Amino acid sequence: MALQETAARGRITDEGAGFKDIVVQTVGAARSAIGQLATGATTAIAALFVLLWLALTAVASLVGVGLLMWPAALKALHTVADRERVRLSRYGSVIFAPDASPTRLRLAVVDPTTRREVHWLVRHATLGLLFGVIGLLLPLLAVRDTIFPLVWPFGPKDATATSIGLGVAHSWPQAVAVSLLGVGWTAIILGLGPGMARLQGAPGRRLLTPGADTDLSLRVTELTATRAAALDAHATELRRIERSLHDGSQNRLVTVTVLLGAARRMLTRDPGSVDELLERAQSAAEQALAELRTVSRSILPPVLADRGLAGALSGLAAECAVPCQIDVELPERCAASVEATAYFVVAEALTNVAKHSGASKATVTARTRGGRLHLIIHDDGRGGADEEGGSGLTGIRRRVAAHDGTLRVTSPVGGPTTFEVDLPSGSSA
Known part of the structure; x- marks a missing residue:
C-alpha cells in the first residue's frame, strides 16, 4: 500500500x-x-x-x-x-x-x-x-x-x-x-x-530566399562562407590546443625534467632530499598526464566511440552543474564528425547554462528523422543570450554551419532559452 x-x-x-x-x-x-x-x-x-x-x-x-x-x-x-x-x-x-x-x-x-x-x-x-x-x-x-x-x-x-x-x-x-x-x-x-x-x-x-535561377551562385557563396567559417573554427581550435599543450603539459614536463636533474645531482650529496624531489616530479608527471588526457578528449571524446552520442550526452548531463534531463531517440549512429559537432554544441550550451543562465534545470532532446539530427537544449534561466556577449554562440553557429546545418536561438530577456540545432546526420550503420 x-x-x-x-x-x-x-x-x-x-x-x-x-x-x-x-x-x-x-x-x-x-x-x-x-x-x-x-x-x-x-x-x-x-x-x-x-x-x-x-x-x-x-x-x-x-x-x-x-x-x-x-x-x-x-x-x-x-x-x-x-x-x-x-x-x-x-x-x-x-x-x-x-x-x-x-x-x-x-x-x-x-x-x-x-x-x-x-x-x-x-x-x-x-x-x-x-x-x-x-x-x-x-x-x-x-x-x-x-x-x-x-x-x-x-x-x-x-x-x-x-x-x-x-x-x-x-x-x-x-x-x-x-x-x-x-x-x-x-x-x-x-x-x-x-x-x-x-x-x-x-x-x-x-x-527573400534565393530563387531557382540564382540558387547556384548563392549556394556557392554560402558554401564559401561556411567553409571559411569552418577553417576559422578549425584554426581557433588548433590555437586552443597549442595553448593548452604549451602552457600546461609542456610546463609540467619541463618541471619533471628539472626535478629529475636536481634529484640526480643530489643523489651523491644529500640522498635524504632525493625522495622529496622524486615525489614532486611524480606529482608533476601525473598532472601533465591528466592535462594531456583532457586535451585529447577535447579533440575527439573517446566516449563517442565507446558509447555513441546517446551515452556521451548522458555523460554531459550527469556532469552538468544544473540538473539536466536527457531525452534521446537515436535508432542509428550518425557520422563521426556530426556526432562530434553535436557533442561540442551540447557541451558548450550546458556550460553556458551553468555559467550564465541562473537556471534551475535544463533538458536536452535529440532525435534523428529523415536523415537529419535534431537537437533541442532548453533551460528555464533568465535568458538574454547574445552572440556578441562572449557566450560561445558564435563558435556554436560556426560548427553547425560547417556541416550545412542551422542554429536557432530563442532567448528573450527573462527566459527561457532554447537552442534548436538541425544537422545532416550522415547516418552510418
Missing part, C-alpha cells in the same frame, strides 16, 4: 513538472513571438515607406522626372529587404542575400531577385504591418483590461469599460467582467502569437 501511495505521489509530481514545463514553454514562445512581431513591425514601417517611394517614383517617371529617382529608390528597396533577411536569420535559418543587387532601372526590371523583393515589399507593408501592429497592441490591451478593476474606482464615472470601447462599468461585477476580456487577450497572445509571427515572416522566408 505504501509503495502504491509513493508511486501515485511520484506520478502526480511528474505530471505537475510536465505541466509546468508546458506552461513555461508556452509563455516563452509567446514572448518570443511578441518580440518577432514587434521587430517585424519596424521593418514593415520601413517597407511601407519604400513602397510609397517606389509608387511616387513610378508616377513621376511618366513625366521623366522619376527616372532620376530610381537608383535611390531601388537602393532603399534592397536595404530594407536586407534588414528583413537579417531579422529573419535571428529567428531561424540564415537567409543569404545576393552579392550585388542592381540599382539601375533597366537591370532591375529583368532581375528576378528585385522582382521577388518588390513582391515581398507589398506583402510585408500590408499584412506584415497589420500583424506587427496587432503584436504591439495585444499586450497593451491585455494589461489594460486585466488591471481595469484596480484602476476603475479612481477613474471618471463614464470611463470606458473595455479597451475596444464597449460598455461602461457601473459596478464591481461589471468591472471584474472587464478583466475577463483581458484574460481573453492573454489567451490570444499565448495561443495565436507564435502563429502570427510565422505568418508575418512567411513571405520573407519564401520571397
